[in-house]
Amino acid sequence: MNNEWGDEGPSWEENQVDESGVVSFDPNDHGWDVYPGDQFHVYVYGRRNHQTEHIFHIPLVHLGIQKDGTPGHPMPDRPYIYQINYWNDSESQAEGVIITDTLPVDTVYLADTSGFPSALSPDGRTITWTVGTVPPWSHNQFYVSVWVDSGVPLDSDLE
Numbered sequence: 001m002n003n004e005w006g007d008e009g010p011s012w013e014e015n016q017v018d019e020s021g022v023v024s025f026d027p028n029d030h031g032w033d034v035y036p037g038d039q040f041h042v043y044v045y046g047r048r049n050h051q052t053e054h055i056f057h058i059p060l061v062h063l064g065i066q067k068d069g070t071p072g073h074p075m076p077d078r079p080y081i082y083q084i085n086y087w088n089d090s091e092s093q094a095e096g097v098i099i100t101d102t103l104p105v106d107t108v109y110l111a112d113t114s115g116f117p118s119a120l121s122p123d124g125r126t127i128t129w130t131v132g133t134v135p136p137w138s139h140n141q142f143y144v145s146v147w148v149d150s151g152v153p154l155d156s157d158l159e
Contacts, residue, residue: 036060036092059092063134065099074148079110082146086131087139097131107146114142 034040037060044052065086074080084101088094099116103109103125112118116129127144134140 061094062090076150085141088134094134099129106149110145112144
C-alpha cells in the first residue's frame with residue numbers, strides 16, 4: 001500500500017482484525033498524522049485484483065464569537081446590556097465549549113440570558129460560561145447586563 005507521497009505504507013499483515021471482522025491500524029504508528037479537516041482514501045484489493053476505494057473525511061469544527069454593544073451609550077449609575085453571538089459553521093458538533101468574557105472597565109456583572117452554568121472570577125472582571133455542545137450549523141446569542149459605575153463619563157463607549 002502506498003501513501004500519497006509514494007512511500008510504502010503499512011502492509012495488510014500489520015493491520016489488526018477484531019472479532020467482528022473490522023480491520024484497523026493506527027496511522028500514527030507509521031508517521032502519518034490525521035487531523036480534523038483531513039480527507040484520506042484507503043484502497044482495498046479483493047479477488048481478481050478488483051480495487052475498492054473508501055474515502056474518509058474527518059470533520060473540522062469552525063466556531064466563531066462576537067461581542068456587540070446595544071444601541072446608545074452607557075449611562076452612569078444604570079444598567080447596560082450587550083450581546084454575545086457565537087456560532088458553529090461546520091458539519092460537526094463542537095463539544096466542551098466554554099465562553100470567557102472580560103467585563104467592560106468600570107462595570108459590575110448583574111445577570112445574563114444564556115441559561116448556561118457560569119462562574120465569575122474572584123476579582124469580578126471575568127465571567128465564564130460552560131456552554132457544552134454547540135450543534136452543527138447553529139447561530140446563538142445571549143445578553144449580558146452590567147451596572148455602569150458612577151464615574152463613567154457620558155457618551156463613552158465601554159471596552
